[in-house]
Amino acid sequence: MSHHIVEVKNLQHIYSDGTAALKDVSFIITHGESVGIIGANGAGKSTLLQHLNGSLEPTGGSIHIGHTPLSKGTLPDIRRTVGMVFQDPDDQLFMPTVFDDVAFGPLNLGYSPADVEQRVSEVLELVSAGHLRDKPPYHLSGGEKKRVAIATVLSMSPDILVMDEPTNGLDPFARRQLMALMRDFEHTRIFTSHDLDMVMELCDRVIVLHEGEVRADGPAEDIFSNDKLLAECRLEKPLSMQGCPVCGGGPARAPKPRSPHHHHHPHS
Amino acid sequence: MASINKAVLDLKRLDLLANNDSGIHRLDARAKVLVTCVFILCVVSYDRYELAALFPFFIFPAVLIALADLPPLFIAKKIALLCPFVLVVGIFNPLFDREVLVNLGPLAISGGWISFASILVRSILTVGAAFILVGVTGFTAVCQALERLGMPQVFAVQLLFLYRYIFVLSEEGSRASRARELRSCGKKGLGIRSFSSLIGHLLLRTWQRAERIHMAMLARGFTGRFHAYRQSSFGKKELLFVLGWSTLFILLRFNNASQLLGTVVTGIFS
Numbered sequence: 001m002s003h004h005i006v007e008v009k010n011l012q013h014i015y016s017d018g019t020a021a022l023k024d025v026s027f028i029i030t031h032g033e034s035v036g037i038i039g040a041n042g043a044g045k046s047t048l049l050q051h052l053n054g055s056l057e058p059t060g061g062s063i064h065i066g067h068t069p070l071s072k073g074t075l076p077d078i079r080r081t082v083g084m085v086f087q088d089p090d091d092q093l094f095m096p097t098v099f100d101d102v103a104f105g106p107l108n109l110g111y112s113p114a115d116v117e118q119r120v121s122e123v124l125e126l127v128s129a130g131h132l133r134d135k136p137p138y139h140l141s142g143g144e145k146k147r148v149a150i151a152t153v154l155s156m157s158p159d160i161l162v163m164d165e166p167t168n169g170l171d172p173f174a175r176r177q178l179m180a181l182m183r184d185f186e187h188t189r190i191f192t193s194h195d196l197d198m199v200m201e202l203c204d205r206v207i208v209l210h211e212g213e214v215r216a217d218g219p220a221e222d223i224f225s226n227d228k229l230l231a232e233c234r235l236e237k238p239l240s241m242q243g244c245p246v247c248g249g250g251p252a253r254a255p256k257p258r259s260p261h262h263h264h265h266p267h268s
Numbered sequence: 269m270a271s272i273n274k275a276v277l278d279l280k281r282l283d284l285l286a287n288n289d290s291g292i293h294r295l296d297a298r299a300k301v302l303v304t305c306v307f308i309l310c311v312v313s314y315d316r317y318e319l320a321a322l323f324p325f326f327i328f329p330a331v332l333i334a335l336a337d338l339p340p341l342f343i344a345k346k347i348a349l350l351c352p353f354v355l356v357v358g359i360f361n362p363l364f365d366r367e368v369l370v371n372l373g374p375l376a377i378s379g380g381w382i383s384f385a386s387i388l389v390r391s392i393l394t395v396g397a398a399f400i401l402v403g404v405t406g407f408t409a410v411c412q413a414l415e416r417l418g419m420p421q422v423f424a425v426q427l428l429f430l431y432r433y434i435f436v437l438s439e440e441g442s443r444a445s446r447a448r449e450l451r452s453c454g455k456k457g458l459g460i461r462s463f464s465s466l467i468g469h470l471l472l473r474t475w476q477r478a479e480r481i482h483m484a485m486l487a488r489g490f491t492g493r494f495h496a497y498r499q500s501s502f503g504k505k506e507l508l509f510v511l512g513w514s515t516l517f518i519l520l521r522f523n524n525a526s527q528l529l530g531t532v533v534t535g536i537f538s
Binding site: 088 | 280283284287407408428429431432433435436477480481483484485486487488489490491495
């Protein structure tokens, strides 16, 4: 399954106004990995993501998706392989109804009406949005829009999922719901986010971008326990790794044990 | 901007009406579009002094509102919103056209007033029919029907996008306007100048959004063609609906029903 590998080599992007958004970015992400790309505002996260499905053309360097170089000729194939979930679901949901929106990709891929019908029903069920299928997107809440936006991408059965700020603007419940959904995916997953707790929970590996360069790349717990690195990149520890705000005691959760260890307050 | 917000909310409500379930709602959209077109054509094709013959046409909106269970007051209010425009169009007729056409006892009514009233009644009928069409069909389905009736796809897609993003754009606009209002502290702010830059920003943001949407479309394999999915059929019911109403409209168009009714009534009493 070499389809799932993302290889970025010396990627460079200079916008037409002269801003160097990406100076030199290289990494390899392999099958099934879940990677968080973090960094300050303007570090180049969104620019980087837009390169992964060819929405932006690199100024220098190269990108391979599953050993296929990204180029004009391979674009259609790569766009099917890399499913991109945009930050603002209003940009992604442009069709009159939820059903039409989710069917948009499969219809473009030339599936038969029966296949489209089945696929749309499946992915809407998967993101628990089956009851929304005939609604127009502007009647949905933020969390519903986000889940439908993910469904529009899943309906094309991508091998790699790329999400820009997935938990942005969601209420705590919708955020948990979305995180549970993303945890169950078997795709190679790449997220950007400022929601470091989400990154901590969902990603084994973290890439820190700083001023257009890869500043650090490693296991999430290593990155998040490196105070110096985080401070330099305008980041901080996930809240779950910081001291308790009530008693100032140790972190609510130690860096790795995945089962949350509950922290009680006898004095509260 | 509050009024724009309200107008958008009303638009959403009109759209939600289309989700109701009634015999009229279930008809194929093409049938409803065709009937509405015939209706509008018949109504606007009258001579400009015609007034009495227009009234029987109210049967169409009345029957549809009743059958489809639409809120009549809501529709009436929507139509009333358009009245100022109609008044502007027609208000000069009574001034310029003073030739007396009808004498009601001592009251002489000029041709101007009659044509003015005719314009008003026609607007109510045609605009009302259009609102009802959207209320029983939904804007999207109307667009798809138009496309299947032969309108070029480019126009249909443009209309759909316009409708989809009117909500997003009006929200963006009202947010920007609210921000301006709050910072102008109840005064005029910078007057018209701040509005021009506000609108400029709105345009630029719309532009950027359009680019992002295009990117989202490309990311999902868009190649310039929209694939229609829904297949609804134009069956017996639809045919009956179209033929029935069209025949009635054409009959009404060529026979003055009001006059006929008048003759019958006066015939009984004489």
